[in-house]
Amino acid sequence: MKGSRAKELVLIALIQLLLVGAFFLSLRYRLGPLYEVVLIEPAGLIQQRPWMDFNGKQLKQGLFPLWNPHTGFGQPHLANIQTAVFYPLNFVVYILGSKFGYELWLFLRLWLGSFFLYLFLRKLKIFILPSLAGSFVWSLGGYGLWFMQLVELNSQILFPLLLFLFHNLAEQAKLKTFLLTILVGAVIILGGHPEPIFNSWLIGILYFMFRLFRQNMPVKIKLSRLVLLFLTAVLSSSLASLVLIPFFNYYPRCWTLHYPGFGFFHLDITTIFSLFVSGINFVARGPGKLAVELLSRGASAVFSAGYAESTSPGMIPGVGLITMALTLFSLFRLKRAGSDFSFFSIVLILLLGITYGIAPFRWIAFLPWFKSASNFKFYYSEINFIIAILTALGLSIILSWSRIILSSILFLFFINLYFNVFTIKPYINLNLKDIEKQEWLKEIKTDPDSKYYRIAFIGDPPAIAPNLCMMYGLNDIASSDALFPEKYVEKMMALNSISNDDLLSYFYPRYYFRLSETALLDDNISRLADEAGIKWLVGRDLSSKLGNNQMVSINRRGGFEIAILKKGQELKVDRAFLRLKMITAQDFRLGLWVSVSGLIMLCIFCIVGRMNVKKG
Template structure:
């Protein structure tokens, strides 16, 4: 079959599979991006952050700071915001929620195409490439993370391996160096530093094992390309690193021991959702990726020529064994989890894509050997014995665990076994009859059924999108009085109602916060409100849903008044003399806190606090303009988050004055007697230096590319 025709057939099959899988999200009122598969982050975090970034960019400035979250927090430095990710840039130009759904399907399509091209570079037959691409695109890990930022990173991994293969097969020229540099920059800009770390480890490890000791120059070119990619993404990386210096996060300590899976959970790779959805593993972050029995069966054929195994396949086996052992805590590789850096990265969540890609590509090798009639009867008997043993062992483990978790849904057990037996019979037919192409085509169909039809439990909870449209005027009624209040104030909602960051869509400032990384001063204040030590905050943070919430018992804490929490939303009536009921919806009560302090005030050295003679006359995310009339020496206190990068200037002279911390979290400047106009401006050094490096490297690469092309043109013309 000609390459062009084969590729067209593959594209048609891939598009058909994507349509079958996600047809109910195409041109419908539901959103795939906001759907809840296993992690609510896309709905309650990624989308509001992207909307706020888009607003600020369209207002003409970089989205460096968000003043609608907590007491104010870095936005650009929040790596997950990823404003420079190419898919996010498309949204920033054409903001539309439905467009995000189509972009998710585009990412999935690109992942399939890149995986197919990788198979072609590895000289796999058409059926083998198709099998590998379909297996990785519709494995459980990708389907669970289709709307997560992991896919922004992971989809570039097979493309990176394609470039590595081209460097080894041909001369490592300038164009390939530039291409791999840009691709590694896309990995860094994907929005997930942990997934990016494992993606670069995957590409680097592949390059080292694929090239071997005799390819030192080409390995050097590959490593330099990866470093150039890091330099190109400095504008994102440096600001993030600066933020880490004054942040609190849960990405350290024994919290990550919760992520690792016991060996008993291995069966979940082979059978989809043996238990009812979300009863399979009660902890959402332990959900592994289903890939099915047929790819595992074909994978065993890749060992048919173990004495002549290609180096690329050797890498896939090494990575699969090592990382799989790390995830499932199997001796001796489980000890790698305690190495520096690895002890701070959530290996199961971010390395599982590499495991699934290895399985998919090795199953492609197995299909290639079968198609080329390199699988002997002995190889077949051994593979059948092993896969049947794995299937039986998996069911035994599932049955044992089901006594503690719930009743087994037997349909996802019986159907995979039927499909496996059918594949075994087809392989036997191909071996004895020699008609491996026909048998291979039918096996591809079985794999499609295996990973697409058996999606029980992988359909997400749908979200009503009427409140999530970009720049719409539809606001939950309970928010309306808060939005209409033109004073700078904050709100909270008690318990788990009205998830944090939903407020960002309506430009209301919620004191609660959902994020992956927080200013340490904010975390310390939350610990004080909770009445616990900062050392115990991680357990509290996780137990209440991986975010900082406020309960009814915290409403009388002094810090809520100091932070200017003026509005409180509750599911139940509240009995407090300081709270006035001002509104009610069907499910919620809205109260006004009479003791909330204004956003800005004067702290007079002799006379105490003055809340009347300081006011904010312009308030933007990265700029605040304040005018103050001080009757004596005083401190001007702005009840917003202090952070490195905030600068203050006395106008109109433009003289810079030092910003001090007030109560460990607020910004303040010292004033003498008189009328003052102060400008607070956010200009973090990490962003400025990173922007300089990124532009410098980008300009340098452009000039080098121009010089290279000019030289080639001159040589060609001669």
């Protein structure tokens, strides 16, 4: 039995490797290198790629990447959990580089996501062929291909594996299952994005308890399983503490757009048809922006706003007509299916209700975690995951009726998936191709002062997107992130003469801090040099703004002008940033100690477990 099961999994893994690879290469052939093309939002290329490049360079030098000196005035790096420094798959990029390694990283996550989903579908006792088809819904449907560049997938690809292990642990408390669950739970945390981490653990725990309490077993055994669940969460967290402890201490010292009340933003319910036909904009909502000005008036202002006013632009990525037809078919057949499918159907309804801001589901944003979460977009993966489960169920039911009908539907299903590839178009052109050949970049990079001074890019779009300078060892005063040190925000507000009332409109929708043209006043240039350590300004038309200023000399390089400030101080960390840097190092040492302690506990469990087996 074990041999045939192993052969099945190897064969399935190979089929998935080939099909996911074919879809991936088809997309790359049409759009170009995926380390240059923005698929759904820029974060994957201007955050994850440069961060992983930096991680790899630091680790190769034998250093832990605790501090990033290249963005802003220096920022905690490892303490920013989204840098995912120790996520295992990221080592592919660290070893193979941020071009080939990055694309291989994208592909491997899609492939593994398919494989782990297949494992879970088989655990739900769905037949092989329907399970195989269902495993592609998440990776090759609307979600995986669209969002493959984002950090969220680090945790999301492991979500079905966590459910698989929780399913087993609830039924039978085996040491191997217990230890694997701890390890997978820890890797999910190391994945880096708080919301997918929270979602994976929350739904996983609920599923564990659902499986546990529907079984006919003594209360004592159920209580012992709950203790195992608690230990799993504690030990997973302890293993990931080298990241968690620095993050928890850094977060209160940060500014973020996620004000209380952010969780009340939602998608427009009229876009729900995007699930059926991907790539079609079913609604155009005015300027296509979040009404972030509501946040300054408190959570109650967002909650009390009209439905249209609190609507976010965007749509849930679609899975196609055939997949949705199978999903709806399964929903009408739930009475004849197992209770697990009813559990996931209820979760699907809840997640759709929250995402589309339907009362009473949206009231969840009154709760502490949800009030600041991006409830309008961070359930896409789980929604597509459950649709995959229901699709596989529908195909399994049809298989029990007729193989001929199933074959016809599968043909249409895969055709539908293939055409989804053609709905994917670049979200925005950041002009990332051949950046290293830019004349201004070559000039600044060869200047010995580039190690000590900063660059500020003027104009929109900038000569280079924020964070990308760190890939070339340059220091950009701009920064793109979800978390920013409060001291950095204060200094940027002062340089740009921005008040608290103007902060939200300055930051959104660009989603990064930068030097504005308003900072180029004659009496402000000395501040840029002396207080911010800026030596270079790069823009398309600096002569008209700075041509008469005696403190700068302007040179044209290609399509850009470089304004060199004649006075500047060596790049230094002021006391506030130096203290933050020291705190980050202290937190990492504490986190490392806790992680090692957790690893020792894991080893003790292994030893004790083996001894008990031998005695038995």
